[in-house]
Amino acid sequence: MDTQVLEMPNLAVFDELESEVRSYCRNFTTVFHKAKNAKLWDTCNNEYIDFFAGAGALNYGHNNERIRAKLVDYLLQDGITHSLDMATGAKEAFLERFQEVILKPRGWNHKVMFPGPTGTNAVESAMKIARKVTGRTTIMCFTNAFHGMTLGSLAVTGNSFKREGAGVELSQSVFMPYDGYFGEDVDTAAYIEKLLGDPGSGVPLPAAIILESLQGEGGLNEASKGWLQRIERLCKSRGILLILDDIQMGCGRTGSFFSFDHAGIEPDIICLSKSIGGYGLPMAITLLKPEIDAWKPGEHNGTFRGNNLGFVAAAEALSYWKDASFEMDILQRARLIRDALEGMLAKHPQFNGELRGRGMIQGIAFADPAMAEELCSHAFQLGLVMETSGPRSEVVKLMPPLTIELEVLKQGLQMMERSMELLAHNHSTK
Known part of the structure; x- marks a missing residue:
């Protein structure tokens, strides 16, 4: 049972000229040059199904035609592309659409802050304003959390490998056990309240x-509805601000x-990035309850807060959420994924x-961490792009575009099943 052998492009330029810090290209050893919705093609014209979606930045697929049409039209009209935090028509349209489609139906009045182009910008701004408003310095965070790679975000990130890259002591944080960390019988919210x-x-x-209501990089650990509600009550009772990092899960x-809608909670601060930009464009927002919006003008700024192409794409992407049909499409695909994974197990x-x-965003955690990496390697050879997560890279994570065609999704799941068979065969003969 041999895997498919594909002709691969030469990676010499990247090996010679790019920093050793590069990572994804070491697992996906090809040169991609074209993409459409849930498919990728490399420079040798090999076709791949994308179960990675730019680490969650491409929820609406590669080169989404609806969003692309808005971007092309905007560019052809000489629309402003870069504006710092100046007022523009594109920003105005996004703010109005976000208010209409996302905030107003929930009865929320959060202010929208543009902290910079990345998720870690959103997290850094959230922690800064929390400290400013409360006058306290410690941020409580959780085992297996991931919140970004800048120093403040790393201080609340659990992964030891990523933390070691900081080069300095990471402080002003205290880690607590996430929901389920000690098993189903231990309520870690009660543990935190006791402390x-x-x-x-x-x-x-x-x-x-x-x-995070569901830890992506930490291994797809999901907090229960009740636990999220208890944490929110704990925060309210003690004057602690609740920051919900929904950068990958939102x-x-x-x-x-x-990702926390089902729990009926209303965080004080919400961090969004990745797919909020609609088209894979750099964009992040930090949502703040009005009473927390205590910034002085310019107290937190950055050159790339005004990515107007991001505003244009994001506004069009929000049109998917004007009614419940898109959510129903997602749930249909989620059931297909769940059924397929259950069958493989x-x-x-x-x-x-x-x-x-x-x-x-579903996956399989392996008792032997090496199996996850090997499975993803088999999948890539078959033309399926997937990644691992978890502190030991023990979880195979499926994260296709939300817009993936049903037949392409089924084809990708069949490739994963084939990869499981190859994995089983290889280890049955050892």
């Missing part, structure tokens, strides 16, 4: 608690626009795999 209520615990009252990745019990995730 905060005990003057002898050594745990200071934090300015904020930052969390914009429909789990089904609804926000039933067929290959020897791997002791665990199904994880929700919506259109």
